[in-house]
Amino acid sequence: MTFTVSFDQITKSFGPVQVLHGVSFELEPGRVYGLLGENGAGKSTLMKILAGYESRSGGRLLLAGREVNFQGPRDAETAGIAMIHQEFALAEDLTIMQNVFLGHEKTKGLWLDDAAMRAETALVLKEVGLQAAPDTPVRRLIVAEKQLVEIAKALQREARLLIMDEPTATLTPGETERLFALMARLKARGVTIIYISHKLDEVERVTDDIVVMRDGRFVARDHTSQVSRQQMATLMIGRELADLYPRKDPRPEGAPLIRVQGLNVPGWAKDISFEAAPGEILGFAGLVGAGRTELFEGLLGLRPATVERVEIAGHAVRIRSPREAADLGLTYLSEDRKGKGLHVNFPLRQNLTLMALKQYCRPWLRPDAEQKALREAVDAFGIRTGSLTIKAASLSGGNQQKLALAKVLHPNPKVIVLDEPTRGVDVGAKRDIYFLIQRLAREGRAVIVVSSELMELIGCCHRIVVMRGGVQQATLASDEKLTEEVLIRHATGTH
Ligand SMILES: Nc1ncnc2c1ncn2[C@@H]1O[C@H](COP(=O)(O)OP(=O)(O)OP(=O)(O)O)[C@@H](O)[C@H]1O
Numbered sequence: 001m002t003f004t005v006s007f008d009q010i011t012k013s014f015g016p017v018q019v020l021h022g023v024s025f026e027l028e029p030g031r032v033y034g035l036l037g038e039n040g041a042g043k044s045t046l047m048k049i050l051a052g053y054e055s056r057s058g059g060r061l062l063l064a065g066r067e068v069n070f071q072g073p074r075d076a077e078t079a080g081i082a083m084i085h086q087e088f089a090l091a092e093d094l095t096i097m098q099n100v101f102l103g104h105e106k107t108k109g110l111w112l113d114d115a116a117m118r119a120e121t122a123l124v125l126k127e128v129g130l131q132a133a134p135d136t137p138v139r140r141l142i143v144a145e146k147q148l149v150e151i152a153k154a155l156q157r158e159a160r161l162l163i164m165d166e167p168t169a170t171l172t173p174g175e176t177e178r179l180f181a182l183m184a185r186l187k188a189r190g191v192t193i194i195y196i197s198h199k200l201d202e203v204e205r206v207t208d209d210i211v212v213m214r215d216g217r218f219v220a221r222d223h224t225s226q227v228s229r230q231q232m233a234t235l236m237i238g239r240e241l242a243d244l245y246p247r248k249d250p251r252p253e254g255a256p257l258i259r260v261q262g263l264n265v266p267g268w269a270k271d272i273s274f275e276a277a278p279g280e281i282l283g284f285a286g287l288v289g290a291g292r293t294e295l296f297e298g299l300l301g302l303r304p305a306t307v308e309r310v311e312i313a314g315h316a317v318r319i320r321s322p323r324e325a326a327d328l329g330l331t332y333l334s335e336d337r338k339g340k341g342l343h344v345n346f347p348l349r350q351n352l353t354l355m356a357l358k359q360y361c362r363p364w365l366r367p368d369a370e371q372k373a374l375r376e377a378v379d380a381f382g383i384r385t386g387s388l389t390i391k392a393a394s395l396s397g398g399n400q401q402k403l404a405l406a407k408v409l410h411p412n413p414k415v416i417v418l419d420e421p422t423r424g425v426d427v428g429a430k431r432d433i434y435f436l437i438q439r440l441a442r443e444g445r446a447v448i449v450v451s452s453e454l455m456e457l458i459g460c461c462h463r464i465v466v467m468r469g470g471v472q473q474a475t476l477a478s479d480e481k482l483t484e485e486v487l488i489r490h491a492t493g494t495h
């Protein structure tokens with residue numbers, strides 16, 4: 001059964017803050033839609049309403065012309081709608097099979113019918129192309145595999161409409177290709193797909209139509225082939241976007257501000273050495289899984305590592321924890337903002353000032369100073385939030401990223417390591433972050449950027465270290481001659 005979805009004047013408020021203002025548009029069955037909009041535009045919220053995770057404050061939701069009122073995700077599932085969340089929602093301690101059947105287990109008499117569930121799970125796993133046994137605990141899977149489990153779960157429930165909220169943010173290029181191939185197969189079977197992404201090149205490639213939202217409102221809908229990437233960006237932010245990258249300053253000379261020699265992270269990175277001068281922006285390129293994140297986690301004392309020598313501003317130092325590193329003038333933005341970057345159940349204010357707690361505790365805690373710092377950070381980083389008193393978990397995905405960034409810069413560090421700083425942020429905010437990185441460098445800091453988006457490294461950095469399988473493959477000058485192809489060749493070992 002296929003159906004048209006109609007949003008009719010949908011509104012949504014969280015307490016006093018209205019985030020959807022009468023959204024109306026329709027989705028035809030069997031097409032792939034790209035849902036675009038700035039961070040905080042309301043994309044995830046609208047989709048959660050469609051999938052039964054959030055209730056709407058007003059308006060009507062119609063499937064095939066009939067109004068529906070979902071009381072929860074189970075109702076939406078029954079109607080054929082499934083959602084894969086921006087932040088995953090699988091039960092980590094259960095097996096793949098238990099996750100696939102969670103909430104509607106098969107029974108035989110009084111007992112769970114494990115045999116039947118196992119067989120059906122094997123079938124859907126085959127369909128999505130995941131080679132793992134149904135009894136594998138989800139905790140043991142890598143991100144791309146967890147995502148396939150989410151899709152397998154949707155297939156098992158015979159979803160006719162699949163919502164994917166930024167599915168490729170943490171996938172390697174190969175995993176992304178496999179996901180796109182799977183989407184094409186689903187589409188051929190008549191499944192409608194709603195694809196939310198800030199990667200406009202992917203939107204261009206895989207979607208039939210785009211729908212654009214801005215500030216909780218519907219603004220445009222068109223065939224993807226009729227809209228250029230530049231136009232998509234303009235529709236999203238409501239104005240023309242100037243050049244994405246700042247003009248590069250020449251590579252600074254001078255004694256290194258940070259120097260790392262012979263860093264080993266067992267199982268992840270072997271004998272890595274690098275340095276960065278004041279004013280320098282050093283990139284780390286590589287595929288997801290190349291060991292870049294683990295390398296810096298090792299440097300920061302977050303996982304076992306050995307190192308021959310680390311110097312900050314010419315002094316040999318020992319770093320055993322991120323707190324010690326911060327005291328030495330080195331801060332680190334984790335790629336995993338939910339797990340390690342933010343305390344999502346704490347309010348924004350505490351998140352911002354936690355690292356620089358000393359400043360606020362002398363001689364006693366100063367909430368007014370904290371509040372002022374938060375207001376400044378919200379302005380400086382363009383964090384979109386209706387209220388300053390919400391928990392970090394209630395910010396939209398991209399705005400959580402901006403808060404995490406504000407947090408690592410708050411203690412005024414000399415050396416800054418940013419792991420995937422633009423993951424999940426919209427084009428306008430990406431540009432802001434690139435200009436911010438340049439400003440930080442101009443202030444005489446050393447900035448290290450770890451990223452899977454090669455173009456952004458080429459656009460921002462003076463030099464780029466390429467890693468593959470935990471080994472430093474090359475350190476390249478990032479000038480006009482450097483291309484994405486060259487980086488890919490080093491990152492994949494095909495040169
Ligand atoms: N539980 C909540 N409490 C308060 N505000 C919320 C809650 N959930 C979402 N919001 C707010 O609703 C607005 C829309 O958020 P939403 O997550 O829908 O944005 P988005 O378009 O998905 O953005 P992104 O691209 O960053 O993921 C944001 O301002 C967000 O802070």
Ligand SMILES: [Mg+2]
Pocket residue numbers: 043044045086165396397398
């Ligand atoms: Mg979102």
